[in-house]
Amino acid sequence: MIFISGATGQLGTAVINALLERGTPAAQIVAGSRKPEAAAAFATRGIQVRTADYADPASLVAAYQGIEVLYLVSGDAPIEIRSAQHRNAIAAAVKAGVKRVVYTSFVDTAEDSPFGFARIHADTERALAKSGLETTILRHGVYADILPAFVNGFAERGAIASPNAQGKAAFIARADLAAAAAVVLSAREHAGKTYTLTGPSALNMAGIAALLAARSGKPVAYQVMPAADYAAMLVQATGMPDWLAEALAGMFVAMDRGGYDNQSGDFARLLGRDALPVEAVLAEQLGL
Numbered sequence: 266m267i268f269i270s271g272a273t274g275q276l277g278t279a280v281i282n283a284l285l286e287r288g289t290p291a292a293q294i295v296a297g298s299r300k301p302e303a304a305a306a307f308a309t310r311g312i313q314v315r316t317a318d319y320a321d322p323a324s325l326v327a328a329y330q331g332i333e334v335l336y337l338v339s340g341d342a343p344i345e346i347r348s349a350q351h352r353n354a355i356a357a358a359v360k361a362g363v364k365r366v367v368y369t370s371f372v373d374t375a376e377d378s379p380f381g382f383a384r385i386h387a388d389t390e391r392a393l394a395k396s397g398l399e400t401t402i403l404r405h406g407v408y409a410d411i412l413p414a415f416v417n418g419f420a421e422r423g424a425i426a427s428p429n430a431q432g433k434a435a436f437i438a439r440a441d442l443a444a445a446a447a448v449v450l451s452a453r454e455h456a457g458k459t460y461t462l463t464g465p466s467a468l469n470m471a472g473i474a475a476l477l478a479a480r481s482g483k484p485v486a487y488q489v490m491p492a493a494d495y496a497a498m499l500v501q502a503t504g505m506p507d508w509l510a511e512a513l514a515g516m517f518v519a520m521d522r523g524g525y526d527n528q529s530g531d532f533a534r535l536l537g538r539d540a541l542p543v544e545a546v547l548a549e550q551l552g553l
């Protein structure tokens with residue numbers, strides 16, 4: 266049986282749908298969530314729903330019973346808490362006799378990255394390597410689907426801003442990451458492998474501004490903003506916590522180090538097609 270963590274989340278839901286589309290029987294899928302009531306729709310489709318909270322080791326050991334492959338979705342807590350939660354999940358997988366863990370890592374796992382969440386992925390990859398479990402690491406590129414949140418109001422303001430100067434990212438849509446996950450979850454030959462899942466083209470944020478201008482027919486300037494100012498602006502505009510705003514601002518700085526423009530080709534090798542280019546995802550999301 267395959268356990269999908271974060272099953273009510275955007276990625277987890279897409280992975281379950283991708284597994285079903287590939288012909289995985291519903292009875293072979295277990296949907297994990299902290300709020301099983303929010304996952305009730307899966308039960309009506311013949312998918313077992315189990316309560317699993319990365320912060321509650323006992324819930325994880327119980328949830329992972331009889332599971333062969335665990336899709337471990339990165340959580341959403343601050344750095345140290347989330348790293349500890351992922352280690353809870355790995356320890357519980359060992360206790361419960363899980364054979365393989367497929368982990369949603371990130372294209373950036375550098376300990377010294379300006380993107381603080383890179384340390385979570387480095388820590389989790391290390392914990393998996395030490396665990397004795399079979400593992401498949403999926404190093405995700407930046408989701409193309411999160412870009413609209415960063416360019417909100419571009420047409421009215423005639424500009425977008427971020428701390429990114431020049432460095433590009435090979436953005437990839439969640440739907441493509443889910444399709445790749447379904448392939449990897451379905452076959453043991455992917456044990457011991459690390460795949461870098463990125464889109465077929467890369468843009469920096471100035472390129473995103475140019476794309477928005479071309480598609481909307483309106484001028485969209487691009488401004489490089491100091492990371493601290495940008496984080497403060499995110500907090501003010503969205504009410505997100507400081508630690509999250511600082512991490513997101515750091516991600517745009519980290520793009521300038523070059524590693525996010527990693528067009529590895531792994532996605533095309535796994536799926537036999539290219540991922541959707543960021544241009545197409547953004548245009549569809551924004552109706553341009």
Ligand SMILES: NC(=O)c1ccc[n+]([C@@H]2O[C@H](COP(=O)([O-])OP(=O)(O)OC[C@H]3O[C@@H](n4cnc5c(N)ncnc54)[C@H](OP(=O)(O)O)[C@@H]3O)[C@@H](O)[C@H]2O)c1
Binds near residue numbers: 272317371
């Ligand atoms: N590569 C990127 O650009 C990028 C962008 C955004 C996020 N991410 C990462 O990718 C993950 C999935 O993205 P998404 O868009 O699907 O996010 P999402 O819609 O916010 O879903 C996050 C999921 O994480 C699960 N989760 C959080 N804390 C948990 C805990 N303590 N125990 C068990 N499950 C927990 C939640 O499960 P329940 O609420 O059902 O319990 C939820 O389903 C995010 O959590 C984040 O780490 C990556």
